Amino acid sequence: MHAWGKVTLLGVIAGCRLGFDPLTSDHDASSDVGTDATADAGRDPCTLGSTIVCRDFKDGLDATLAIGDVTWLPTAGRTDGALRVRGAPNTGAFVSYVWGSAITTGPLIVRVYVRFTAGPPITKFAVLAQLDNNVDTNGLEKISVDLGDQDTYVIASPFSGGGGNSSVVAVREQWVCLRLQIDVDATGTTGRLQLAVDGAPVIDESPQLTMPPGGFLRAILNATPSSTDPAIEVLFDDLIVAREPVGC
Numbered sequence: 001m002h003a004w005g006k007v008t009l010l011g012v013i014a015g016c017r018l019g020f021d022p023l024t025s026d027h028d029a030s031s032d033v034g035t036d037a038t039a040d041a042g043r044d045p046c047t048l049g050s051t052i053v054c055r056d057f058k059d060g061l062d063a064t065l066a067i068g069d070v071t072w073l074p075t076a077g078r079t080d081g082a083l084r085v086r087g088a089p090n091t092g093a094f095v096s097y098v099w100g101s102a103i104t105t106g107p108l109i110v111r112v113y114v115r116f117t118a119g120p121p122i123t124k125f126a127v128l129a130q131l132d133n134n135v136d137t138n139g140l141e142k143i144s145v146d147l148g149d150q151d152t153y154v155i156a157s158p159f160s161g162g163g164g165n166s167s168v169v170a171v172r173e174q175w176v177c178l179r180l181q182i183d184v185d186a187t188g189t190t191g192r193l194q195l196a197v198d199g200a201p202v203i204d205e206s207p208q209l210t211m212p213p214g215g216f217l218r219a220i221l222n223a224t225p226s227s228t229d230p231a232i233e234v235l236f237d238d239l240i241v242a243r244e245p246v247g248c
Helices: none
Strands: 050-057 065-067 069-073 084-089 091-101 106-116 126-132 140-145 152-156 160-168 176-184 191-197 200-208 216-225 232-242
Touching: 050 091, 050 200, 069 091, 084 091, 091 232, 106 126, 106 200, 106 216, 126 232, 140 176, 152 191, 160 191, 160 200, 216 232
Parallel strands: 084 216
Antiparallel strands: 050 232, 065 091, 069 084, 084 232, 091 216, 106 176, 106 232, 126 140, 126 216, 140 152, 152 160, 176 191, 191 200
16 A cells, blocks of 8 residues: 655634535435435535535635645536646645544545546556545555556555455546545454445445544545656545535
């Protein structure tokens, strides 16, 4: 497994932003990330009690910290604004969102829409969406959704030697929904990692050690390729971090 560049964090976010585009579902809430579910079908996920972070990028960046080539584009999103993150070898870029109480048990879900601009495929790794313990470890104590060899989707969990690989190739120049669910477990007996792309399961690995030291305290949206990979540009929209399934 791999690491990513060193960062310094500043500040703490102040809860969820309302006014997010409602996402509906024809399923009830479930522990299975393969179901396109919300805890309350038809309800704005930003108003759910389980939601930790909600960003629709309609009005700006609004992050704890931004490093590198990060730009808010008011008309580049699915319906309005989007976050553009550009990373190059040894020059990663990201935005982070930090919360106040560590998550050490139960489900943790990050759901975000991404659009990869055209370019040569990744051959080693490019980090995309990451959950970690808000400790500077050069990316060792995290679980992330990455692009792997030939733009296939990967879950990386370097602190545990776990994760998973898929044969599903990311499509360039169109919006896709990525949803990572972590069943948080510090023992390695009940932990589970699931990734769905546009609602379809592509990775499901268990049992796994799925809690970094101290628990989860931060979400990061990245465009951070390895030192031997090409530059990558990613658009992000409609980010949710929650404690229950959220639909695409």
